[in-house]
Amino acid sequence: MEEEYSVDPAQLLEAASDFAHRPGSLSDTSAQEFLARFPLPAVISALQTSADYPGLENAVVPCLERIFKTKYGASLIPHFMPFVLVGLGADSQNVKRLACVTVSCLLSENTDRRISIQLIRQYGVYPLLLSCLVDGDEQVAAASADAIKILASYPEAMGIVFPSSTNEATHLENLARKCSPLGRVRLLALIVRLFSISSSVASEISKSNLLNLLEAEVRNTEDTLVILSVLELLAELAEAQHSAEFVSRTSLFQILCSIISSEAAETILRSRAMVIAGRLLSKGDAFEFIDGSSITSVLSAIERKFEFLQSQDSDECECALEALGQIGSSFQGATLLLSTSPPAARHVVDAAFDRQHHGKQLAALHALGNIAGETRVENNVVLSNTAEENLKRLIYEKASNTSKLTPSGLLLSILQQDSEIRMAGYRLITGLVARPWCLMDLISRSEIISILVDTYTETKKIGMESRHRCCEAIYRAFVSSSKLSSDPTFADIAVKLQEAIRKGPYLATKQSEVQPVVMTADRF
Structure with a gap:
């Protein structure tokens, strides 16, 4: 068998390097032609002994990656699952990353996903992907996270990614308790990525109490960098349309409010907390799920911070205005900003027409555009009578004072x-x-x-x-x-x-025609 599939490493190195760097996307025919010359078992065997041939691994890995990304190449993966397992546990980070990419190709390119998921179960691939995520280098971790996200997007695989028992070694909460700080941050980032897939996946994350890991990371540290990392993850989580519903079931909103109100917190933390809170409240269903007292608290905290900073042209001041604009982008949010007593939107109107501070004016104009309804659908632009009267009054009063x-x-x-x-x-x-x-x-x-x-x-x-x-x-x-x-x-x-x-919308160029030039002759 070994003789049947043996290849000349020098020829493979040259051919794989050429194949890996071939421009454009590759067709199934190209992959078939390459593998007809160098059978896949021979390429895999050569890869396993590549330490004896300098440069061979660096050529073969991208070559195989391109092959597996074709339909034809992906169809071969089910027959080489032992290779995938060896790759996921390899010492080489390049080979590990290739194995993770191969799993992604198996899940995304294979026409029968039930067979793909069955193979993932049968060969115990998921625990190895988690190991790559936690312990691999940055590229391996990213490739592993990509594969896990594809896996989690299939309803049939939900039980693999979200086991019911926290005693399971693959339960993300259980794993987070045991891994390194870097591994824990990667797991948190994975949870946020999975959260964005769909409302049903977010529901599984909520049921598994995985959002509590984000809470715990903020509560159990005073390290600004760690808190900032978690806030960045929360900012990504807040982009999901269904974020408000599930965040409302945690204490994350209250944590944001505490950071905004804290005089001891770093400026950058308060700024990010304001923007994230605004983002969460910009969702259409935010006012349905987040209780009124929490919304009032965060709005008051942002107002107080802006009032303290309003004479400055600072990043924190701009973030406060951005947060108000995010809140005002929804119908309920804009109504709230214009219906409080006095209207919170007054800060935005005042800053929008203040030419003394460019950055603050720019942030306020965009915020006021949101409140006015530029981002809302046509039948939700105009607000309640009280809100509309206050908007008109604020703008006329500002104009009359200038x-x-x-x-x-x-x-x-x-x-x-x-x-x-x-x-x-x-x-x-x-x-x-x-x-x-x-x-x-x-x-x-x-x-x-x-x-x-x-x-x-x-x-x-x-x-x-x-x-x-x-x-x-x-x-x-x-x-x-x-x-x-x-x-x-x-x-x-x-x-x-x-x-x-x-x-x-685009520049309408005028027709340029040759025009005769008439001038008097020079005379001596």
Whole structure:
């Protein structure tokens, strides 16, 4: 058998190196042609003895990885599971990573996932993946986490990843108690990645009390770096649409509130805690699951922090405004910010039109754009009567206390600033024009319309798109108002907006034609 599958290591080294670095994606035919020349058992055998041939492992590992990522290569994996097991326990980190990638290919490329999961069970692959995650180098740990995430995404494999008994060696809580600090951080990161897969996987994580590991990591240490690492994981967890439901069942929200309120906490910790809390409250169902007292507490803590910092242009001040903007992005959140007494949104409005601090003004404009509804679907832009009255009052009061006098004056001053501020201004206008009082004031200001319909105002893609969406929002609000659309006074504005929308968001280049130049002749 060994003679049948023996290969010349020098030839394999050259061919594998060429195959690994071949440009573009590889076809099944390419993989078949390579393996016809170098049978897979021979390649695996050579890999196991690669220490005798310098450079062979570095060529064969990426070669096999590319082969297994093809449909044809993946179809061979079930026949070579013993090789996968040896690879997962190998001394070489390169080979370990290859084995983890091979498991991912088995799960994602194989057409019958039931067979793949059965093989994972039969050969005891999952404990070895966890070992790679905890003890491998950074690349091995990442490849192992990828494989485990694919495995956890299959309902049939839920029992493998989330065993019912905490006494199981593979139970993540049990494993976290025994591993090194680095291994524990990797396990926490894995839990967060699995949490984002789906609500059903998040439910399993919640049932297994795995989110409590994040709590415990913060509670049992005063190490700023450790707490910051956990907060970064919480920030990732908060991105999941279903995060509020499951976080509400833990003390994580209360921990965030404590960090925000703590004068002893490092500035960076308070900043991250504010943004994460805002992110959690930006979810549509947050106000359904997180109790009102917790929401009030975190909002009060953010307000107090902003009031203390409002004369500064600091990162912490900007984070407080970002958090308020995140909260205000949802209908319930915006209503809350505009309905408290006094309205918490007053801080955002004041900072949005304060030109003394650029960073703070930029953060506030984006936050006010969220509150005004730029990120919400059309039927959720306009809020309750009380909230709308307060929004109108706050903006008019701010305008009356400046030389701009009117909301349109404030908005014009925003559009006359640098591109970052202008883009935030487009977002704000996009949300505000759903209100008749703002629409009327804005279209009465020809300078604003001239800036908005000018396709040469912006030179960057994101700015062009924001300006175009702003024109669309104004025109949409304009035509939905029978009073304004039937008024001949504004007919030319409608035409300008239509033309700007028709041209699209990107720079409309003018036709350059050769022009004759006429000049007087030089005379001596």
